[in-house]
Amino acid sequence: MVNGAALCGLVARALENSHGGDGFVPARLTVDLFRPALTRPLTAVTTGVRDGKRIRVADAELLQDGEPVVRATAVFLRPSEQPPGQVWTRERRPSPPPATIAPPTEALTPPYFGSDDHPDGWSTSMLEHQGASRKRMWARHLPAVVGEEPSPFVRAAMAGEPTSLMTNWGTAGVGFINVDMTLVLARLPEGLDVGIEADDHISADGVAVGTATMFDRRGTVGTCVVSALANARRQVDFAGQGEFELPATN
Numbered sequence: 001m002v003n004g005a006a007l008c009g010l011v012a013r014a015l016e017n018s019h020g021g022d023g024f025v026p027a028r029l030t031v032d033l034f035r036p037a038l039t040r041p042l043t044a045v046t047t048g049v050r051d052g053k054r055i056r057v058a059d060a061e062l063l064q065d066g067e068p069v070v071r072a073t074a075v076f077l078r079p080s081e082q083p084p085g086q087v088w089t090r091e092r093r094p095s096p097p098p099a100t101i102a103p104p105t106e107a108l109t110p111p112y113f114g115s116d117d118h119p120d121g122w123s124t125s126m127l128e129h130q131g132a133s134r135k136r137m138w139a140r141h142l143p144a145v146v147g148e149e150p151s152p153f154v155r156a157a158m159a160g161e162p163t164s165l166m167t168n169w170g171t172a173g174v175g176f177i178n179v180d181m182t183l184v185l186a187r188l189p190e191g192l193d194v195g196i197e198a199d200d201h202i203s204a205d206g207v208a209v210g211t212a213t214m215f216d217r218r219g220t221v222g223t224c225v226v227s228a229l230a231n232a233r234r235q236v237d238f239a240g241q242g243e244f245e246l247p248a249t250n
Contacts, residue, residue, distance in 0.1 A: 002037040005161040007070050008181055009144030011060050012157035014044035015074040019058035024076035026153045029160075030182045035069040037062065042069070054078045094197035094215045096138050097122035106192075111139035114197075126238040130173065135166045136197035152188035156221065157181075159194035160214060163224040166198040167210025173237035176208045176228035185222035189214070196224060206230035 008031050016026060043063045050057040055077060062070035096102065097112050101122050114122040116133035129135060141158040143150050150158070164178035199211040208228040214221040 002039060002042070003161075004033055004164075004178065004181070005141060005158040006144055007031070007033060007037055007062060008161045009141070009150060009154045009158040010042065010044065011062055011070055011072040012074070012154045013144055013151070014046050014062075015058050015060050015072065016151060016153050018046040018060075019048060019056060019074065020076060020153070023078050024056050025079055025188065026074060026156075026185060027077040028073075028075040028182070028184050029153075029157055030073045030180065031157070031161075032071040032180050034071070034179060035067070037064055037069040040064060049073075054080075090213075093220050094136060094195060094213055096193065096195055096215070096217055102138060108140060108142070111137055113137055130169070130171065130238050132171050134198050135169050136195060137162055137166055138193055138195040140193045152190070153185075155192075155194055156183060156185060156189050156214065159189070159196060160212075160224040161226075163196055163198075163210055163212040164226045164228055166196055166212050167201045167226065168208060168228055169238075173235050173239070175230060175232050175235045176203070177231040177234075178210075178226040178228040180227055182225045183214070183222060184224075185214075187221060189216040189221045190218050191216055193217070194221070199223075 011031055012029055020026065044060060045063060046058055046060040048058050058074050060072045061068045102112050110124045112122045112124055113126055113129045114136040115129040115131060117131050118129055139159065144154055144158065160183040161181050163181060165174060168174050168176040195215045196212045199213055202209045206229060210226045210228065212224045214224055
C-alpha cells in the first residue's frame with residue numbers, strides 16, 4: 001500500500017503544479033485519507049474553486065481504478081507587508097537535533113526521533129523513544145515522484161503526515177490511525193530536512209486529535225492537525241525495533 005506521507009506529497013504536488021505560482025504561496029493543505037491506496041497507478045484531478053486577488057482555493061482528488069482514494073483542498077495566499085504591533089506567541093520553539101547527532105549532509109539519511117525523556121534527546125532508534133513523553137521527528141523524506149526533486153510545499157506535506165505518529169505514540173506504541181491531515185503554513189520550509197514536534201494529544205471513545213508544530217533549521221514553519229480512529233487490533237508496538245531502516249527505492 002502507498003503510505004500516507006506519499007499520498008499527501010502527491011496531492012500537494014498536483015495542487016501546486018496546477019494552481020500555484022503567480023505570486024501566490026501555499027498557506028493551507030487539508031487531505032482526507034479515506035480509502036487505502038494500492039501500489040498501482042494513481043491519477044490526480046484538480047479543480048479551481050476560487051481565484052481572487054489575494055486568495056486562491058483549489059480542490060484535488062487522487063483516483064485509483066476510477067475511484068477516489070484521497071481528497072484534498074489547498075488555499076494559496078498572496079504575501080504582503082506584516083502589520084504593526086506585537087502579538088503573543090509561544091516562547092519555546094522546537095529545534096533540530098544538534099550537528100553532533102545529525103550532521104548536515106546532502107545524502108538521504110534515516111529519520112531522527114526525539115523525546116523529552118531520552119538522555120541524548122535524539123536517535124534513529126524508535127524503541128528508545130517509546131514512552132509517554134513528548135515526541136518529535138527530524139526527517140528528509142523520499143521524493144513523492146521518483147527522480148523528481150520535491151518542492152518545499154511537497155516536503156512540508158510529506159513531513160506533516162507523521163503528525164499522527166508523533167501525537168499518538170505512547171507507552172504501548174501507536175493505537176490510532178489518522179484519517180486526515182491539515183497543514184497550515186506561515187512560510188515554506190527551507191532546506192532538505194523538516195521537523196515536527198507534538199503539541200497535544202486529545203482522545204475520547206476511540207477518536208483522537210493530534211496537533212504538532214512544524215519547523216526547519218531557521219525556526220517555526222507552521223502547524224499540523226490530524227484526526228484519528230482507534231486501531232487497537234492493529235496496534236503498532238515498536239518494542240524490539242532497533243535502528244530505523246530506509247525503504248528500498250528500486
